[in-house]
Amino acid sequence: MAVLLREALGDSLRRVRTAQGRTLREVSTDARVSLGYLSEVERGQKEASSELLASICDALDVEIAELLLDVGHAMLPAGDEHLVGSTDPVAAGEMGVLDAKVVIPGPGGRTEAALAAA
Structure with a gap:
């Protein structure tokens, strides 16, 4: 668990x-x-x-x-230490969880950029 x-x-x-x-x-x-x-x-x-x-x-x-x-x-589950603290995730060929960009849609499913343009 x-x-x-x-x-x-x-x-x-x-x-x-x-x-x-x-x-x-x-x-x-x-x-x-x-x-x-x-x-x-x-x-x-x-x-x-x-x-x-x-x-x-x-x-x-x-x-x-x-x-x-x-x-x-x-x-972190055993063996998943590589996900956090990578000094160069691009060179390693993968992105860590801290390197990912998250886009949260605004009201009606629009992104922040779409909301700013509206």
Whole structure:
């Protein structure tokens, strides 16, 4: 079974906190979040909002981007590491997931360019 995002985020946050030798109480106080809620986030039982993640990351003095990269790598199936972090995906003959351009259609299926021309 695939690892859920909330579980991977919790594992990563716990690793950072314990590597710093800090307690849940210290981080919860610095992040201004209840100890119980932070514990649930670390155990993957609660889905943290972006605001909460920002507050926890500030308290841990870690960039959200670093945390998310760690989580992304942890969630990759074994053997799929080549999808993320490729230095030259074109030379390798394939594009990674971070290199793909996504076009999200606007209302009525029109792209942003079509909307701008309208």
